[in-house]
Amino acid sequence: MNLILELLLFFSILQTVLTYGIKASEIANVKQLAQNAEEIGKRGSNDRIINGTEVEISDYSSAASLVNMSKNGGYCAGTFISKDVVLTAAHCVYNQTTGLAPPVNIRVSGGTELQFKKSSHIYLVEELIAHPSYNASTDANDIALLFLRKAVSDPLITFAKIYNIPVTDDTPVEAAGWGVTNNNLVRAVSEVLMAVPLQISSSETCKKLHKYWESNDGTAICTMNQNNQDTCVGDSGGPLYFSGDSSKPIVGITSIGTYPDDSANKDCGVNGYTAYYTNVQKYIDWILEKTKIDASDLLFDTSSISSTTLDDSSDIESTSGSEPTSGSQPTSGSQPTSESQSASESQSVSKTQPTFKSQSSTTNTSSSNTLSTNIFSSIYAIFFLCCFIA
Numbered sequence: 081m082n083l084i085l086e087l088l089l090f091f092s093i094l095q096t097v098l099t100y101g102i103k104a105s106e107i108a109n110v111k112q113l114a115q116n117a118e119e120i121g122k123r124g125s126n127d128r129i130i131n132g133t134e135v136e137i138s139d140y141s142s143a144a145s146l147v148n149m150s151k152n153g154g155y156c157a158g159t160f161i162s163k164d165v166v167l168t169a170a171h172c173v174y175n176q177t178t179g180l181a182p183p184v185n186i187r188v189s190g191g192t193e194l195q196f197k198k199s200s201h202i203y204l205v206e207e208l209i210a211h212p213s214y215n216a217s218t219d220a221n222d223i224a225l226l227f228l229r230k231a232v233s234d235p236l237i238t239f240a241k242i243y244n245i246p247v248t249d250d251t252p253v254e255a256a257g258w259g260v261t262n263n264n265l266v267r268a269v270s271e272v273l274m275a276v277p278l279q280i281s282s283s284e285t286c287k288k289l290h291k292y293w294e295s296n297d298g299t300a301i302c303t304m305n306q307n308n309q310d311t312c313v314g315d316s317g318g319p320l321y322f323s324g325d326s327s328k329p330i331v332g333i334t335s336i337g338t339y340p341d342d343s344a345n346k347d348c349g350v351n352g353y354t355a356y357y358t359n360v361q362k363y364i365d366w367i368l369e370k371t372k373i374d375a376s377d378l379l380f381d382t383s384s385i386s387s388t389t390l391d392d393s394s395d396i397e398s399t400s401g402s403e404p405t406s407g408s409q410p411t412s413g414s415q416p417t418s419e420s421q422s423a424s425e426s427q428s429v430s431k432t433q434p435t436f437k438s439q440s441s442t443t444n445t446s447s448s449n450t451l452s453t454n455i456f457s458s459i460y461a462i463f464f465l466c467c468f469i470a
Contacts, residue, residue, distance in 0.1 A: 140328065141190070142240035143256050143273055143319060146172060146226075149185040157257040157318030159240050159330050160190065161378065163231040165371050167240075168317035169333050169358065170210040170224040183208050188226060190237040204229040209370055211363065218292060221299060222335040222358045224317075225370055241380040243322045243329040244361045247296045249280050253303070253331055255357075257318035277323065278303040281354070289338040289354045301332045301357045320357045322380075329380035332357030 144158040144166050158168035166188055173181045186205040207227040214221045245251075256275045286293055286302035293300055301320070320332035337355040360367075368375060 138236070139326075140256050140273055140275060140321075141236055141238040142328070142330070143190070144168075145189050146317065147187045148173065148181055149187065150175070150181050156316050157334070158188065158226065159319040159333075160232065160237055161242070161330075161367075162239050162371065162373050164228040165373070166226040166228065167319075167330070167333065167360070167367070168224050168226060169219075169222045169335055170214040171216065171219055171222055171335075172317040173208050173224050173226070174210055174214070174216060176216050180208060180210060183226075186226065188228060190232065190234050201232075201234040203232065211366065219336050220292065221363075223333055223360070223363055225367065227371075239377075240319065240321075240328065240330045242360050242364055242367070242378055243331045243380050244364065245380075245382055247280060247301055247331060247359065247361075249282055249296075251280055251331070252323045253278050253280060253320050254323045255318060255320050255334060257316075257334065275321075278320070278355075279306050285352065286354055290336075290356055293356065296359070299359050299362045300335065301359050303355050303357065305351050305353045305355070325380075325385055327380075327384070330360055332359055 142160045144160050146156040146158050146166075146168060148154060148156070156168060156172035158166040158172075161167050173186065175181065183205040186208065188203040188205065189201060205226050206229040208224060209227075210224040211221040214223070254275050254277045256273060280296060281302050281304035282296055283302075283304065285304060290300075290302070293302055296302060303320075316334050318334045319328075319330045320334065321328040322331050335356050335358050338353065364379070367373070368378065371378075
């Protein structure tokens with residue numbers, strides 16, 4: 081009889097663990113989030129590092145890795161801009177069904193290794209704010225701020241400043257992230273930070289593949305894939321750095337990628353395809369307002385750049401950029417119609433749904449309520465069995 085009860089106790093505990101998983105602080109590596117990774121693989125992503133190189137934390141010390149522990153969450157990247165603020169993409173923390181993710185579900189870490197284990201350098205999020213004009217259908221104004229519960233204590237982490245110079249085709253940039261490095265291994269995110277040089281473009285292809293994009297002076301920056309180099313699944317929200325200065329100020333935020341709607345090849349890194357990055361300097365006023373960071377601590381000091389680094393430097397003026405109006409929608413500022421939002425009728429289509437856009441109709445609220453009820457039931461059953469055995 082005791083043996084039967086002990087077996088019942090064992091399987092009750094096992095069922096509870098299997099059903100409700102393990103806390104994020106106990107996960108040795110984000111790759112162990114198998115279910116979330118599988119969901120990302122099924123949904124695909126707009127965010128992608130293909131044919132990049134492993135980098136040292138000393139060179140990319142403001143890069144942050146993010147994990148969303150929600151049911152339909154996944155991995156993203158971000159950028160530390162102060163001791164308690166991380167910049168990322170809005171779609172990393174937003175679900176079209178449930179809205180913004182609960183801050184308690186987000187974990188942030190620094191360093192080159194993609195690890196979320198018990199450590200003083202894993203940071204919880206106290207508050208998150210997406211831009212008020214973020215459009216989840218088009219990813220216009222794809223920017224968000226994460227406010228950490230406590231200030232970062234890792235001495236290796238630094239804080240990126242915002243590149244506040246007009247972007248041209250000659251502006252040298254590189255993207256960084258922990259995303260997929262092989263199109264054939266969509267769920268195998270990189271365990272170490274990768275970086276890849278990218279080519280900013282203002283070609284007609286940028287307009288053709290993103291009907292709401294007009295120029296790199298708008299709220300999104302276009303890059304065109306060359307040498308099969310690109311960002312990929314898991315890089316979303318990560319930094320697009322200005323590589324012309326060792327301090328690596330942030331130029332953009334990895335947002336979406338596109339491909340011709342008549343193309344059968346939807347892989348990352350296809351030459352001639354384009355990707356789009358939120359133009360951070362256009363949101364400086366909004367960032368200053370929400371974070372209360374002093375402008376001198378947030379804006380890049382252009383005097384550190386040699387005149388030969390900048391294209392037509394004598395004509396370049398420093399700009400703080402104004403916050404897009406609430407009416408601005410996709411990067412062109414026009415409101416898409418319901419027809420234009422249909423992938424089958426648009427001139428371009430998103431490479432796939434962004435990492436954290438859930439296609440599940442289940443809401444986090446109902447899942448949470450059911451979870452709490454079932455956990456208490458399981459605990460009660462285990463307690464009863466323990467008392468009976470004793």
